[in-house]
Amino acid sequence: xxxxxxxxxxxxxxxxxxxxxxxxxxxxxxxxxxxxxxxxxxxxxxxxxxxxxxxxxxxxxxxxxxxxxxxxxxxxxxxxxxxxxxxxxxxxxxxxxxxxxxxxxxxxxxxxxxxxxxxxxxxxxxxxxxxxxxxxxxxxxxxxxxxxxxxxxxxxxxxxxxxxxxxxxxxxxxxxxxxxxxxxxxxxxxxxxxxxxxxxxxxxxxxxxxxxxxxxxxxxxxxxxxxxxxxxxxxxxxxxxxxxxxxxxxxxxxxxxxxxxxxxxxxxxxxxxxxxxxxxxxxxxxxxxxxxxxxxxxxxxxxxxxxxxxxxxxxxxxxxxxxxxxxxxxxxxxxxxxxxxxxxxxxxxxxxxxxxxxxxxxxxxxxxxxxxxxxxxxxxxxxxxxxxxxxxxxxxxxxxxxxxxxxxxxxx
Amino acid sequence: xxxxxxxxxxxxxxxxxxxxxxxxxxxxxxxxxxxxxxxxxxxxxxxxxxxxxxxxxxxxxxxxxxxxxxxxxxxxxxxxxxxxxxxxxxxxxxxxxxxxxxxxxxxxxxxxxxxxxxxxxxxxxxxxxxxxxxxxxxxxxxxxxxxxxxxxxxxxxxxxxxxxxxxxxxxxxxxxxxxxxxxxxxxxxxxxxxxxxxxxxxxxxxxxxxxxxxxxxxxxxxxxxxxxxxxxxxxxxxxxxxxxxxxxxxxxxxxxxxxxxxxxxxxxxxxxxxxxxxxxxxxxxxxxxxxxxxxxxxxxxxxxxxxxxxxxxxxxxxxxxxxxxxxxxxxxxxxxxxxxxxxxxxxxxxxxxxxxxxxxxxxxxxxxxxxxxxxxxxxxxxxxxxxxxxxxxxxxxxxxxxxxxxxxxxxx
Numbered sequence: 001x002x003x004x005x006x007x008x009x010x011x012x013x014x015x016x017x018x019x020x021x022x023x024x025x026x027x028x029x030x031x032x033x034x035x036x037x038x039x040x041x042x043x044x045x046x047x048x049x050x051x052x053x054x055x056x057x058x059x060x061x062x063x064x065x066x067x068x069x070x071x072x073x074x075x076x077x078x079x080x081x082x083x084x085x086x087x088x089x090x091x092x093x094x095x096x097x098x099x100x101x102x103x104x105x106x107x108x109x110x111x112x113x114x115x116x117x118x119x120x121x122x123x124x125x126x127x128x129x130x131x132x133x134x135x136x137x138x139x140x141x142x143x144x145x146x147x148x149x150x151x152x153x154x155x156x157x158x159x160x161x162x163x164x165x166x167x168x169x170x171x172x173x174x175x176x177x178x179x180x181x182x183x184x185x186x187x188x189x190x191x192x193x194x195x196x197x198x199x200x201x202x203x204x205x206x207x208x209x210x211x212x213x214x215x216x217x218x219x220x221x222x223x224x225x226x227x228x229x230x231x232x233x234x235x236x237x238x239x240x241x242x243x244x245x246x247x248x249x250x251x252x253x254x255x256x257x258x259x260x261x262x263x264x265x266x267x268x269x270x271x272x273x274x275x276x277x278x279x280x281x282x283x284x285x286x287x288x289x290x291x292x293x294x295x296x297x298x299x300x301x302x303x304x305x306x307x308x309x310x311x312x313x314x315x316x317x318x319x320x321x322x323x324x325x326x327x328x329x330x331x332x333x334x335x336x337x338x339x340x341x342x343x344x345x346x347x348x349x350x351x352x353x354x355x356x357x358x359x360x361x362x363x364x365x366x367x368x369x370x371x372x373x374x375x376x377x378x379x380x381x382x383x384x385x386x387x388x389x390x391x392x393x394x395x396x397x398x399x400x401x402x403x404x405x406x407x408x409x410x411x412x
Numbered sequence: 413x414x415x416x417x418x419x420x421x422x423x424x425x426x427x428x429x430x431x432x433x434x435x436x437x438x439x440x441x442x443x444x445x446x447x448x449x450x451x452x453x454x455x456x457x458x459x460x461x462x463x464x465x466x467x468x469x470x471x472x473x474x475x476x477x478x479x480x481x482x483x484x485x486x487x488x489x490x491x492x493x494x495x496x497x498x499x500x501x502x503x504x505x506x507x508x509x510x511x512x513x514x515x516x517x518x519x520x521x522x523x524x525x526x527x528x529x530x531x532x533x534x535x536x537x538x539x540x541x542x543x544x545x546x547x548x549x550x551x552x553x554x555x556x557x558x559x560x561x562x563x564x565x566x567x568x569x570x571x572x573x574x575x576x577x578x579x580x581x582x583x584x585x586x587x588x589x590x591x592x593x594x595x596x597x598x599x600x601x602x603x604x605x606x607x608x609x610x611x612x613x614x615x616x617x618x619x620x621x622x623x624x625x626x627x628x629x630x631x632x633x634x635x636x637x638x639x640x641x642x643x644x645x646x647x648x649x650x651x652x653x654x655x656x657x658x659x660x661x662x663x664x665x666x667x668x669x670x671x672x673x674x675x676x677x678x679x680x681x682x683x684x685x686x687x688x689x690x691x692x693x694x695x696x697x698x699x700x701x702x703x704x705x706x707x708x709x710x711x712x713x714x715x716x717x718x719x720x721x722x723x724x725x726x727x728x729x730x731x732x733x734x735x736x737x738x739x740x741x742x743x744x745x746x747x748x749x750x751x752x753x754x755x756x757x758x759x760x761x762x763x764x765x766x767x768x769x770x771x772x773x774x775x776x777x778x779x780x781x782x783x784x785x786x787x788x789x790x791x792x793x794x795x796x797x798x799x800x801x802x803x804x805x806x807x808x809x810x811x812x813x814x815x816x817x818x819x820x821x822x823x824x
Contacts, residue, residue: 033626034626034629034630037630037634038634051794052620052792053617053618054617054618056792058722058790058792060674060675087605088604088605088606088648088674088677089604089605089606089607089616089618089619089620090616090618091616091617091618092618105674105675105676105677106674106721106722107604107606107620107674107721107722108606108618108674109617109618120675143790143792143793147790147793148792148793148794148795149794149795155795155798156798164627164630164631164634164635165627165631165727165797165798165800165824166797166798167623167626167627167630167631168623168624168627168723168727168794168797169623169794169795169797169798170623171610171621171622171623171626171627172610172620172621172623172723172794173621174610174611174614174621176610176611192500192501192519193499193500193501194500194501194519194520195501198583198584198586198588199586199588202465202586204501204502204503205465205466205503205521206465206466206501206502206503206504206520206521207501208464208501208519208584209583209584209585209586210583211579211580211581211582211583211584212580214445214446214579214583215576215577215579215580215583217446218446218449218576218579219576219577219579222449222450222576223576236500262472262500262517262518262519262520263472263517263518263532264517265500265517309518309519310470310518310519311580311584315577315580338775339753339782340752340753340775340802340821340823341751341752341753341754341755341782341820341821342753342754342755342782342818343753343754363750363752370751370753370754370820378470378555378559380464380468380470380555380560381555381559381560382463382560382561382580382581382584383560383561383567383581385577385578385580385581386567386568386577386578386581388577390752406754406818408753408782409752409753411752411823412577
């Protein structure tokens with residue numbers, strides 16, 4: 001059988017060979033900026049104006065000709081004539097003449113003729129005279145009219161996922177609507193004869209409440225705004241699984257199967273994917289720990305992933321593989337997981353031959369230093385997910401990590 | 413006047429003297445787990461059962477008495493009698509006798525009489541016989557019935573903000589509803605004579621579109637689920653500001669004023685807060701850069717904060733001060749900003765006397781190493797917020813940081 005011949009793939013191979021096959025959604029929609037957080041831009045956003053749009057003071061003080069302040073100091077102040085006061089929001093038409101100074105508030109317009117602003121702390125006003133006690137260089141304490149944004153400049157690139165910190169510039173430029181990509185619709189199917197619905201009374205101690213599919217829906221919705229739905233639970237039955245997956249492939253952009261970690265069940269999932277369409281299963285297993293029994297397929301260009309049933313493996317596999325697939329699908333430019341800094345590991349981490357490891361760690365502060373405590377409990381322990389702040393990644397072929405070494409941290 | 417006498421406060425002073433005065437909301441509500449992400453738990457969550465609830469195999473293989481495998485190896489396998497097969501989800505009543513082995517799938521129940529599981533890779537089946545080619549220790553490859561969670565154990569503490577990664581354990585334990593705190597209602601008021609609504613045609617080049625108040629609403633809603641509303645824009649007028657803030661204090665739990673960075677305008681805001689009620693302004697300015705002109709007040713126990721109008725200062729001040737206030741108010745146990753690892757700075761960062769600095773940095777990968785490039789452009793540049801991935805924090809009294817040093821990174 002073909003599946004048997006397929007090799008396991010490394011994380012890099014999956015990133016290099018599987019992810020590029022994921023077709024981005026091309027449908028777009030126009031949305032209001034206030035609804036745009038977590039959508040991905042479908043076009044470069046080009047500014048239609050300069051920002052700030054006028055020569056803007058960034059301090060409270062006196063607008064001056066900088067050469068009038070040459071050599072000015074506490075002991076040897078420059079004496080300038082008070083010309084006028086600029087009010088906030090006011091368009092100044094008066095020009096500043098040499099040897100004059102004009103009061104400008106923070107955010108106020110610097111009048112023509114002035115090329116710098118002296119902070120109020122370094123000035124003293126006596127009636128019609130202003131003492132300048134510090135020299136300023138041309139351009140000091142002001143923003144030029146196009147210093148922040150130039151008309152025609154790309155302020156946000158196509159493929160950028162909108163974050164709250166980007167909204168300031170959008171509102172500042174008066175941008176009301178954005179063209180974004182449609183969100184991928186993700187179907188989640190749980191499998192396994194032992195699985196029961198989470199809120200029913202468990203009849204046998206060996207029954208396991210479905211947590212993966214429901215938790216994944218919340219995760220995908222909350223962190224990325226994906227349209228995720230838990231479609232069904234299916235028993236370990238080829239015909240039933242085929243029927244449900246076929247429906248999902250008709251109605252959704254991507255399909256996730258929460259599996260089935262035992263050999264027999266994984267084989268059913270792989271067999272069904274193979275029969276559903278071409279190319280079927282692309283990789284059957286990843287060189288990663290936890291998360292090894294992940295299945296990577298496509299049916300008629302739609303990604304279909306089988307994730308391991310153990311909740312920790314499921315979460316790691318979703319983090320490392322599924323989420324990049326969906327981010328790529330949504331048209332996001334940077335879709336791979338990124339570390340957010342280095343942390344010092346508290347204990348030795350032994351390596352596992354041939355497999356890249358995603359070790360769950362708990363961050364603690366010790367003597368002002370951020371430390372990562374590896375959680376070595378079985379990956380079958382769900383409490384692992386409660387204790388862990390994220391992962392450290394130990395590449396294949398690395399001889400483990402010693403206590404005290406710094407490694408890159410991935411926030412969960 | 414009293415305000416004049418109030419000192420600037422350091423970040424530490426604000427954390428030690430102002431934040432503890434913030435009264436947590438005590439109203440609670442019951443919500444469904446699927447709606448719970450970003451709510452804060454109002455009670456310890458105690459498990460009513462053991463997890464996994466039965467002796468569970470974590471591999472595919474043969475359940476055995478470990479002492480029957482003593483000394484077993486490839487060259488000297490132990491020969492056991494095949495007893496029966498355990499099916500996934502099945503409650504096994506048969507007991508395993510000495511010198512027997514039972515097939516167990518991953519997640520299946522380990523029968524009584526067995527104390528370990530041998531992975532299928534280290535076994536071979538010949539009809540009624542099972543060859544065991546590796547010895548196992550007691551407890552190997554299985555989870556005890558209460559190894560993951562013990563009945564009566566606190567699985568999540570009161571004061572925890574629910575994250576998607578916590579949902580697996582909630583669903584696994586069959587928890588359907590949670591008692592959480594009500595979300596704080598936050599009023600946001602923008603001030604400034606230069607400020608205009610974002611989507612109107614600007615009449616003068618010196619008019620500035622309101623970005624802070626609208627962007628903050630999206631930020632607070634999206635990242636924390638706070639009930640934030642941009643209530644009004646108010647011109648720099650004492651009477652008008654008093655009226656609007658009074659209304660806000662009646663209807664909301666906390667009030668934010670997007671200010672007004674010039675001295676005159678800040679004074680109006682502080683004066684109005686002083687008149688609204690006791691204790692009024694607690695701190696008038698923070699020893700931080702950017703974000704110095706932040707006003708910290710309380711009116712009848714409700715926090716009222718004046719944030720600087722410059723968008724970068726506004727964002728830093730919201731990150732460092734406002735968000736901790738609101739998180740504390742919602743009953744969250746850990747409410748201060750936390751770094752998420754160390755990054756190597758690419759350029760020297762000079763220190764600023766007496767002020768703690770939050771330097772915006774852009775993260776890049778160079779030769780496989782995460783580097784932080786300080787963005788030295790004026791904090792008045794809004795593009796700063798687009799380029800920055802977050803901040804590095806340079807404490808007061810530190811003589812700057814040299815290129816190549818590692819500093820803690822705070823993700824924005």
